Amino acid sequence: MLNLCSPVKSNSTFPHSLSRPSAAVHNICDSVKVSQTQSATQPSNATPLVSLRYVQQLLAKHNIQKHKTSYCCNRQFSTSTPTLLLDNQKTTNIFHCRHTSCAVCSKKIYADKNSQLSKVFTYVSRKHSAASFHIMTLTIPHTQQHTLADRMEILAAIKRRLMDHKVVKQLNLLFFHTTLEIVYSKNGFHPHYHIMLCKISEITQQQIQAIANQYQKIAKAFKVAVNILKGFTIGQTTSIAAAATYLSKAQDLVNLANELVSDHKQYSNTETYTLPQLISLAANNQFNKIVYSKARVEKVILEFIQLKNINYFRGCKKYDQFVKLSANLQLPNTKKAAQPTKYIQINPKAFHALAKNNLLLGSQVLDSNNNVIQFEGLLNQHRTNTDLNDTFGYLLYIIEKNQHKLYVGIVNDVAIVNIQNNQLPFQQFSFSNKSSPSVSCPTSQLVAA
Ligand SMILES: [Zn+2]
Numbered sequence: 131m132l133n134l135c136s137p138v139k140s141n142s143t144f145p146h147s148l149s150r151p152s153a154a155v156h157n158i159c160d161s162v163k164v165s166q167t168q169s170a171t172q173p174s175n176a177t178p179l180v181s182l183r184y185v186q187q188l189l190a191k192h193n194i195q196k197h198k199t200s201y202c203c204n205r206q207f208s209t210s211t212p213t214l215l216l217d218n219q220k221t222t223n224i225f226h227c228r229h230t231s232c233a234v235c236s237k238k239i240y241a242d243k244n245s246q247l248s249k250v251f252t253y254v255s256r257k258h259s260a261a262s263f264h265i266m267t268l269t270i271p272h273t274q275q276h277t278l279a280d281r282m283e284i285l286a287a288i289k290r291r292l293m294d295h296k297v298v299k300q301l302n303l304l305f306f307h308t309t310l311e312i313v314y315s316k317n318g319f320h321p322h323y324h325i326m327l328c329k330i331s332e333i334t335q336q337q338i339q340a341i342a343n344q345y346q347k348i349a350k351a352f353k354v355a356v357n358i359l360k361g362f363t364i365g366q367t368t369s370i371a372a373a374a375t376y377l378s379k380a381q382d383l384v385n386l387a388n389e390l391v392s393d394h395k396q397y398s399n400t401e402t403y404t405l406p407q408l409i410s411l412a413a414n415n416q417f418n419k420i421v422y423s424k425a426r427v428e429k430v431i432l433e434f435i436q437l438k439n440i441n442y443f444r445g446c447k448k449y450d451q452f453v454k455l456s457a458n459l460q461l462p463n464t465k466k467a468a469q470p471t472k473y474i475q476i477n478p479k480a481f482h483a484l485a486k487n488n489l490l491l492g493s494q495v496l497d498s499n500n501n502v503i504q505f506e507g508l509l510n511q512h513r514t515n516t517d518l519n520d521t522f523g524y525l526l527y528i529i530e531k532n533q534h535k536l537y538v539g540i541v542n543d544v545a546i547v548n549i550q551n552n553q554l555p556f557q558q559f560s561f562s563n564k565s566s567p568s569v570s571c572p573t574s575q576l577v578a579a
Pocket of ligand 1: 232
């Protein structure tokens with residue numbers, strides 16, 4: 131008999147944080163206790179940029195060419211249009227690599243996915259009051275000897291076979307949705323899927339047992355031995371489980387989406403790290419907080435960042451229909467981004483010169499006499515400053531300090547402007563646009579530390 135979590139009713143008298151114990155979902159899923167509490171060192175708004183910069187330097191150091199993340203945030207989307215830094219902390223006309231493994235891009239990708247899932251869950255639970263939400267987690271054994279690509283290929287194939295099998299088909303699901311999570315532990319890469327199974331009425335113990343048996347059988351066909359009975363404790367690497375949960379409160383549904391899609395999870399096991407966490411620690415040179423050697427961490431990050439053809443999120447066709455149906459649903463507590471009232475305009479020539487001289491994304495580096503040998507990036511400043519005038523002042527300061535490396539008249543190519551009639555004067559290039567960036571200078575110049 132599988133060690134299953136009992137259904138949790140959300141309309142209990144517990145406060146929201148306890149009404150659906152978040153740990154329950156993860157205890158059975160990951161075999162690792164997960165907390166999403168903010169750590170003592172609160173990440174700053176510039177943290178993703180610092181992580182991105184670190185990864186770009188790592189790619190350059192290892193001579194890895196043409197990785198899109200190398201161009202992320204240091205190229206313009208269109209070189210015929212200025213880049214604007216808006217006073218709502220947003221920026222226009224900057225190329226984003228759109229990799230889920232990119233520290234900057236994943237922020238938006240995860241936030242969008244989170245909101246999409248929340249809307250679908252809310253829509254479905256309003257439409258079908260008896261809808262139940264179950265999370266099934268699939269993992270396979272892994273060791274230091276396995277490459278991430280190898281584990282992923284097998285895990286994805288087993289998952290596909292299982293989801294196509296009649297034990298799942300016969301459940302007559304309202305929809306399912308798959309989330310991939312990759313963590314690193316002393317046993318190497320540990321990729322695993324969280325699969326949301328939504329159906330009318332609960333999935334029975336017999337059905338769960340049948341899925342578990344089938345999972346084991348399919349894995350065996352791939353020469354992978356999964357032990358479904360032992361998979362629920364820390365250190366075990368194989369598990370399949372379902373958390374049966376009836377949810378009705380809006381906040382619970384939002385929390386559930388958070389459980390599935392969050393880019394700032396932390397594992398309480400000190401030998402287990404999420405990849406964003408590992409990258410962030412390495413980017414901030416906090417190798418003392420990582421139990422693995424610097425060389426190993428770099429290798430792990432490079433392997434992760436170069437993983438190809440991976441779907442981190444995937445819904446079935448029915449899920450996609452729910453996405454369309456729920457698109458206009460208003461979620462509680464969703465804040466709309468403030469309308470910008472002014473912006474800093476950086477013309478293409480100036481943007482190019484700043485990028486080329488490492489003045490957009492770099493972190494400040496001082497020599498032994500406290501002289502600045504590398505300036506804090508303008509975009510980092512923009513993300514941290516609340517007052518746009520401060521950012522503009524900083525821009526003029528770095529231009530003055532780096533005058534010899536830039537070009538004469540660069541100050542005429544930057545300006546701070548008040549917005550008239552709530553209208554931005556240039557086309558806004560959206561993050562979701564799939565085109566490639568305008569190429570204006572060789573990558574090697576951009577990423578060289
Ligand atoms: Zn990116």
